[in-house]
Amino acid sequence: MASPITSSFQTSNLRSAFLGERKGFIVYSAPASNVGFLKKTVECKESRIGKQPIEVPNNVTLKLEGQALEVKGPLGQLSMTYPREVVVEKEDSGFLRVKKAVETRRANQMHGLFRTLTDNMVVGVSKGFEKRLQLIGVGYRATLEGRILVLSLGFSHPVRMNLPDGIQVKVEENTRIIVSGYDKSEIGQFAASIRKWRPPEPYKGKGVKYADEIVRRKEGKAGKKK
Structure with missing residues (x-):
């Protein structure tokens, strides 16, 4: 015959948790269906700032190697390495875009941030x-x-x-x-x-x-x- 602890664990609801034995008392958790269970899905919305393209002036040159971007202009040179959550792409029209590589909350946070940092680099080396x-x-x-x-x-x-x-x-x-x-x-x-x-x-x-x-x-x- 199985012990009370084992049988209780086997017959418990999948969403219930077994707390174990403490000070001689066997403590069981109540099934989540009895106490209420709230589940909320967090949607990763696209950043309004992150999806905007970055215009690159004619006097600015870009060098993109993997996750590293180097921007050079008449006022100076700047470089930055991007996290794996975002990627940088240069379009044929001359615009630069920062896109999400994965659909996660962190990627959504990084999207708008690194788009702004990239735009600051382009404006900085060209206008200051x-x-x-x-x-x-x-x-x-x-x-x-x-x-x-x-x-x-x-x-x-x-x-x-x-x-x-x-x-x-x-x-x-x-x-x-x-x-x-x-x-x-x-x-x-x-x-x-x-x-x-x-x-x-x-x-x-x-x-x-x-x-x-x-x-x-x-x-x-x-x-x-x-």
């Missing part, structure tokens, strides 16, 4: 990108010494920042900084490192902010009423 910052505060100023950006932000010493390769910086009226280049991620990272030294404070708005940034102001503490 720029990020503008503004210094607000008494005595706040910026100057260039060759490939070194010098910032006076109210510290006891000036802040000196070396410019990365492929990044150009222009200073206007000592209070406006323009960071430009062909790699959008590098531009954003360097601009963020400048802003990090003195983020804008919410009371008087002093600090380093992006030109299109809106700083939410707070009302200062009122003096004591007499």
Whole structure:
């Protein structure tokens, strides 16, 4: 005669689970048909951004080898290796397309992301990108010494920042900084490192902010009423 544990496991519903024996008690799970079972199928919809073609200008050359793409233009050269969830194809019309290789949730997430990254590469080497910052505060100023950006932000010493390769910086009226280049991620990272030294404070708005940034102001503490 089979043990209670074995017989219960053999006669249980396929969707039920056997929990085993614990502290001398035999614990059984209830069939899923008794407690309710919710099953939801997740559909992998095609990304609206990912399915858009990428226009390649005449002054940009592409080199595609397997999952690696190299883009070269008048401003510079960029390369990227794609994950196995997506593939890159060059059409006869000159457009570039990023497609899903498999129908999974991760592939759906990677589709739109890598299409955007690919478009940034093409636009970057042909037209370039720029990020503008503004210094607000008494005595706040910026100057260039060759490939070194010098910032006076109210510290006891000036802040000196070396410019990365492929990044150009222009200073206007000592209070406006323009960071430009062909790699959008590098531009954003360097601009963020400048802003990090003195983020804008919410009371008087002093600090380093992006030109299109809106700083939410707070009302200062009122003096004591007499």
